Structures are given as C-alpha cells and as structure tokens.
Amino acid sequence: MRQRKLTYLLAIFLCSCNEDPGINLGNNYKLAYSAQEGDPIIVTDKGIRGDAPTQIIGGKVLNFAFDSTFIVVVQKDRDSIMPRYSNLSQADQAFFQSPLKQYWIIDKRAKLFFDTKTKKYSNVYGPYDKKEYEQMRTELSVPLTLDLGVKD
Structure with a gap:
C-alpha cells in the first residue's frame, strides 16, 4: 500500500514538472525557454x-x-551568427560576444495569424535595428513606459 502511494506521488510529481509555466505576458503570450538551446523565447x-x-x-x-497592449523585445538571433562557424564552441563564443541586437514589437490588440506569402505573423513587427524599432514604436504609439533598458 505504501509503495503504491509513493508511486502515485512520484507520477504526479513527474507529470507536473513537464511543462514550463514561463512568464505570462497576457493575451496568451508568455516568455518560455527553448528546448534546444535553453534560451528565453516568446511563445503563445x-x-x-x-x-x-x-x-x-x-x-x-x-x-x-x-x-495590456504591446510586448517589446530585444534579442540576439543565433541563426544570424551560428552558420559562420563549424565549431560549436567558437559559434557559442561568437554569439555571446556579438553586439548584434534585433528589436521586435507585438501588438496584442490584433489577431495573430501566419501569412504564408510574407512568412510573417500578422501582429509581430520586426526584426528591426534600433533606428527602425524606434520609428515603428512611434508609428504604433507604443508607450514610453515600455522601456527595454538597452543603451547602444
């Protein structure tokens, strides 16, 4: 009987650890962790x-x-750096040392759908460099209170 209870508790524990709850960003968006690299990513x-x-x-x-309306993100894209290196440790070092940053804006008011022609999501703007990002922030009226804290 005791062993049955322990097995049951272990099964509940293992099942509950399966999913990363991430950080809830509202409107079904969250910050989670990539299963491949362990990097933080934005998902629905x-x-x-x-x-x-x-x-x-x-x-x-x-x-x-x-x-409640926007998510703004600054990120590094592994795909823009990694293909240049055949050695994984060199690629990782180059990735972490790279100053390349990309900026994104998600408008949570608009419905999310993937456009197969443009290969983009309908309400996701980016990737942008810093100047393009600032222009799009103004165009979309993203509040100044949403600060990424990034100084270039």
Whole structure:
C-alpha cells in the first residue's frame, strides 16, 4: 500500500514538472525557454491552431517589457551568427560576444495569424535595428513606459 502511494506521488510529481509555466505576458503570450538551446523565447500558450505553443520570437530574448497592449523585445538571433562557424564552441563564443541586437514589437490588440506569402505573423513587427524599432514604436504609439533598458 505504501509503495503504491509513493508511486502515485512520484507520477504526479513527474507529470507536473513537464511543462514550463514561463512568464505570462497576457493575451496568451508568455516568455518560455527553448528546448534546444535553453534560451528565453516568446511563445503563445495555445498555438495558432489551438494545439501546441507556437514560437513567435526565437533566438535569445535579452530583455522585454509589456503592458495590456504591446510586448517589446530585444534579442540576439543565433541563426544570424551560428552558420559562420563549424565549431560549436567558437559559434557559442561568437554569439555571446556579438553586439548584434534585433528589436521586435507585438501588438496584442490584433489577431495573430501566419501569412504564408510574407512568412510573417500578422501582429509581430520586426526584426528591426534600433533606428527602425524606434520609428515603428512611434508609428504604433507604443508607450514610453515600455522601456527595454538597452543603451547602444
């Protein structure tokens, strides 16, 4: 009887550890961790078809800010750095030393859908360099209170 209880408790524990709850960013968005690299990424809770979570912004999220309307993100994209190196340790070192940053804005007011022609999500703006990001922030009226704390 005692062993049955222990087995049952162990099964509950293992099942509950399976899913990373991440940080809730509102409107079904969250900051989670990539299963491949362990980097922070932005995903949806339910995916576009209502099934598994959908990765919206990958790479490595360096910082983010959000309110009820917007999510702003600064990240490094592994894909823009890694292909240049055949040695994984050299690629990792180059990635962490790289000053390259990309900026994103997610407008949570708009419905999320993937456009197969443009290969982009309807309400996700980016990747941008710092200047393009600042222009789009103004265009979308992103509040100044959403500060990424990044100084270039």
